[in-house]
Amino acid sequence: MRDSFDILLLPGDGIGPEVVGAARGVMDLAAEHFGVKLRYEERKIGGEAIRDEGGPVSDETLEAARASDSVLLGAVGHPDFDDAPVRPEAGLLKLRKHLGAFANLRPVAAVPALLDASPLKKEVVSGVDVLIVRELTGGAYFGEKEEGDERASDLSVYTKEEIDRVARVAFDAAKRRKRRVTSVDKANVMATGRLWRKVVTEVSKDYPDVELDHVLVDAAAMHLVREPGRFDVMLTENLFGDILSDEAAMLPGSMGMLPSASLGEPGSPGIFEPVHGSAPDIAGQGKANPYAAILSAAMMFRHTLGRPDVAEAIEQGVSVALEAHFLTADLGGSKTTEQVAEAVGRWIGA
Numbered sequence: 024m025r026d027s028f029d030i031l032l033l034p035g036d037g038i039g040p041e042v043v044g045a046a047r048g049v050m051d052l053a054a055e056h057f058g059v060k061l062r063y064e065e066r067k068i069g070g071e072a073i074r075d076e077g078g079p080v081s082d083e084t085l086e087a088a089r090a091s092d093s094v095l096l097g098a099v100g101h102p103d104f105d106d107a108p109v110r111p112e113a114g115l116l117k118l119r120k121h122l123g124a125f126a127n128l129r130p131v132a133a134v135p136a137l138l139d140a141s142p143l144k145k146e147v148v149s150g151v152d153v154l155i156v157r158e159l160t161g162g163a164y165f166g167e168k169e170e171g172d173e174r175a176s177d178l179s180v181y182t183k184e185e186i187d188r189v190a191r192v193a194f195d196a197a198k199r200r201k202r203r204v205t206s207v208d209k210a211n212v213m214a215t216g217r218l219w220r221k222v223v224t225e226v227s228k229d230y231p232d233v234e235l236d237h238v239l240v241d242a243a244a245m246h247l248v249r250e251p252g253r254f255d256v257m258l259t260e261n262l263f264g265d266i267l268s269d270e271a272a273m274l275p276g277s278m279g280m281l282p283s284a285s286l287g288e289p290g291s292p293g294i295f296e297p298v299h300g301s302a303p304d305i306a307g308q309g310k311a312n313p314y315a316a317i318l319s320a321a322m323m324f325r326h327t328l329g330r331p332d333v334a335e336a337i338e339q340g341v342s343v344a345l346e347a348h349f350l351t352a353d354l355g356g357s358k359t360t361e362q363v364a365e366a367v368g369r370w371i372g373a
């Protein structure tokens with residue numbers, strides 16, 4: 024087991040620096056507890072990088088990411104750049120492509136202490152545990168684009184290879200869970216959806232002990248709020264995964280609770296980031312919910328640093344802090360970002 028790691032911090036815009044700061048504090052306490060050494064480098068991405076470096080992510084930052092063991096990212100996006108020729112989000116997309124981070128894991132679990140925070144009925148949400156596996160480097164996000172005031176287009180392209188490799192990530196994950204994959208597509212209308220369904224069905228033959236079903240994205244959106252307990256692993260393409268995971272955030276009750284891991288080939292650095300965006304309206308006020316960033320740090324220890332022991336200790340700290348009602352405003356509480364991080368740190372290894 025390795026005990027020394029190089030982490031690249033990319034706090035980004037809006038509340039990014041606050042939640043990454045909170046997660047770093049928790050990582051440091053966890054590292055100290057386990058005798059692990061963390062070396063950090065901090066760089067800019069998104070609007071901050073456009074302002075100070077002339078583009079949303081510099082070549083130096085991309086190289087620093089590749090040289091690191093993993094990247095912890097906050098959020099990108101700022102209204103100042105809404106009409107800019109290159110937007111802050113382009114930096115994040117370039118980073119994902121540069122690291123070949125094609126599989127985005129977004130675990131969504133109901134939290135017993137937060138059942139009141141969800142707008143859905145307790146009996147619908149209780150016990151829900153879904154892993155969304157979102158393809159991250161293909162589809163309409165990366166296809167040829169035509170910008171214009173009269174006409175615009177985003178070409179959605181998927182190759183067999185792109186679908187195959189992300190499907191295997193979903194099936195492998197399902198083997199460690201309830202052995203069920205629901206593949207989400209729009210095969211009744213879209214050519215990419217039909218290829219998606221065909222390739223996923225092919226891949227499933229290598230996983231005879233995992234049950235597969237195919238659901239159209241519109242029906243999946245409905246089932247997510249009507250009967251989320253039917254899902255174990257939900258496999259989907261880039262754009263659908265982005266939309267469905269925001270919807271799924273209402274199961275625990277807030278976007279501030281959803282962590283993510285973006286992974287490429289084994290051995291490559293992963294990108295770990297909260298699913299939420301930069302929330303510029305609350306930036307700098309100490310109101311941001313840091314749980315998603317802290318849980319993303321835990322995913323980093325598990326998925327790329329090979330330290331599940333540290334990951335579990337952080338997750339344990341989070342559970343105890345939630346049970347003790349350390350809740351930010353989005354969860355109906357009044358704790359600050361810093362108070363939540365301190366509470367998680369206090370209960371690491373508890």
Ligand code: GGG
Binds near residue numbers: 100299
């Ligand atoms: N921490 C996630 C974040 O900053 N998201 C901003 C965003 O627009 N990302 C593009 C995407 O993931 O679809």
